[in-house]
Amino acid sequence: MRVVRVEGFEDWRREARALLAAEVRPEQVSFQPSEASQDSLFEEDGPSAAMGETQTARITVPRGFLDLAETVALHREERRWDLLYRVLWRVNHSERHLLAVDVDEDVRELLLMEKAVRRDIHKMHAFVRFRKVADEEGERYVAWHRPDHRIVFAVGPWFARRFGAMRWSILTPDGSVHWDTRELTHGPPVTQSEAPQGDDMEELWRSYYASIFNPARVKVKAMKAEMPVRHWATLPEADIIPQLLQQASQREVQMRETQKTSAAPFVPGDHRLEVLAPAVQRCQGCELYQFATQAVFGEGARQALVMFVGEQPGDVEDVKGRPFVGPAGKVLDEALAEAGIDRREVYVTNAVKHFKFEERGKRRIHKTPRGVEVAACKPWLEAEMDAVQPKLIVALGATAAVSLMGRDFRITRDRGVFFPHPRAEALLATVHPSYLLRLPDPQQKAEEYVKFVEDLRLVAERVRELGVAR
């Protein structure tokens, strides 16, 4: 057995040509890495076959073989050299079309090796993660990656083409490549502990990764097949995978719950108020109906120009079955009168139709409805807006405003301003009258009351304009 030492593809190519020219059969030769030092006692280290090589005989190298061989050369398996030589030998000995026969054992093995290397290169293009560091010359992007095969020098040019204007380094246990915006250079292997840690953008990247994940579809196996766990250590986003999976099951349950909670199935298709008002008593769209005395529907002028939307009925309203007839209703009445609005000419309702409370001794204390409950009750409010067709909507307090304008609406910031709304010409939000009742400081209470009336005056003014226009 002849042992031939090869370091890389060029070595192999030279040796293989010479061996082929010398008619050395594949069984008679073994290619081994040159760094291997423990030679067998029984084997003679053959001189390089390429030495003293005469003009090589006619050697057939089929189209595509060199590319294939060059790729397979990057594979970590040592037997790749023997395999390549065997195939080259067979091609040159009556099996000219061997490479076209994918199902041949040798060819198949070569193709599998080629595929493994190509995949590894592709995954390196994908999974290298640069971290920005500062050095004497400015910013530099450094990545540490552990490829499966010896591909680090082969991928350098790809990264240079893509990140040409950046200075970067890719470090691996097999060696490293550096780019200074003009030239690629090779360096020694680097261990992961020597690589830079962390980058400011990684937090944002993790946020993005978490946001695009759809917790309703968990496919861990599919993820791991494409993003093998051995690469996770260098992927900043992989840190949060366990956390995302844990939350996924909870989030899905929550999503389903939210979905189920809705008044929609209880809202009649006929949106006339006289149809809606009795129907609301049968609503079980969320769980609040179980505790309240009755549902409290809106009331007022049938074709009111203005619709006032509060939060939910209070203790008094719950018992009487009418909106804004308790203490907060009194404040509203007073303020409306002061602003010059006749309550009989407006329509008054709530974002949530059932009273939500906490029992404390004999008293029932108001409790703010949850977003799910507000959303569940929205179909009633929609139906009321459809029936009344108001020109102006006034949201009293945050619950009503969020129900009508979305979650990032802020009363403190957005009150007293007319906003466009799909259901009316404009919407204005102000505080809920119960807020005024809760303020402990009499002076602050007085000031806030004035502001409340001012907001209502804006409404009155707009009503007059609309009235004239009509």
Added chain:
Amino acid sequence: MEVQAKLRILADAAKYDASCASSGSKRERPAGGVGNTTGIGICHSYTPDGRCVSLLKLLLTNYCIYDCTYCVNRISSDTPRARFTPQEVVSLTIEFYKRNYIEGLFLSSGIIQNVDYTMEQLIEVARTLREEHGFGGYIHLKVAPGASEELIAEAGKWADRLSANIELPQQADLDKLAPAKTHAEIEDTMTDIRTGILTAKDKTTRAGRRPQFAPAGQSTQMIVGATEAPDAAILTKASTLYKGYQLRRVYYSAFSPIPHADPRLPLQSAPLVRENRLYQADWLLRFYGFQVQELTTPESPNLPLDKDPKLAWALRHRAFFPVDVNQASQAALLRVPGLGVRNVQRILRIRRYHTLRLEDLRRLKVPVERAKFFVITADHHPAGLEWESRKVEKKVKPASEQLLLFDAAQSATNGEL
């Protein structure tokens, strides 16, 4: 609002768009800039739902003046809202790209003010990336139906891919769920995009130098299962779109209940396997020589969920089989359940020098247990089998578990059947 908070809202809102492809475009890195495209898409990461992360997929804003019931961003939804400035999107794209997190940007938006204003904002992001940052990475811009021709022409100048969503398979579906949209208008927009692409190609031949216009072509997306439209209607629409507008891809997105949903929508998700079947059928139309009418029957206008559409066709056309892998034409081989496009090419090459046996098919990773009912090889002839027996049908079906593993996420990128 902080960029991170906006990113959460606007990435979450964008995930309902199925497309994440970054392939099909070749673009050299501009001198002094960063980024190129090589024609091959790269998935830089995968989320635990098994989907690939290739592009930074964002909405510029999720505020919207439309009220499409199936959309989480419709005006009447109380979803949290946010709006990026074009500059914020530009810098996120550049910073992510430089760290090799992404191949580029996929940017869509809710409609704010009006369609053209919205398009101008999207274009501004793409233009800034290309002109001011020398960005050569991939850009996919969503085109709002009804955008002016000038703006579409401008968008095509900067983007690699443009897409206008057809949304639902039939006009009647739109009337019901998205009254502000019409197929006519959406398809006008597709026409404008096609014109841009064709004009750019024309100029190449005349002047030699190609003015870039959406080199990765145009695509669209259809929501499946939000209305009653059967698969036959969906595939007919897809086929018309492929032919009429030379689309690169039609994406199918199984309707899934969205938060804060409109009561007119179904509470149940469309089965994911339906989405998967549609992708398989789509592949059969584009690469396997099937016609739309062959995939469903008037009696059952939906694709069967329990077997793939190619197998279903084969079982309806038993007289077509068995097919001799050593003799049959490419078109016939493509119809064999278990033989994908690439394996058919391999078989055609190999059989010139080597007679194929069943074992060879196994080496090519053909699912032989299924395919053997339909093929003749040098050592195998299925004629002895009772074709008419129901047993055959049972045997050729992969276990249902495997069916689910072959998820839509993969079939969107790899439709080998």
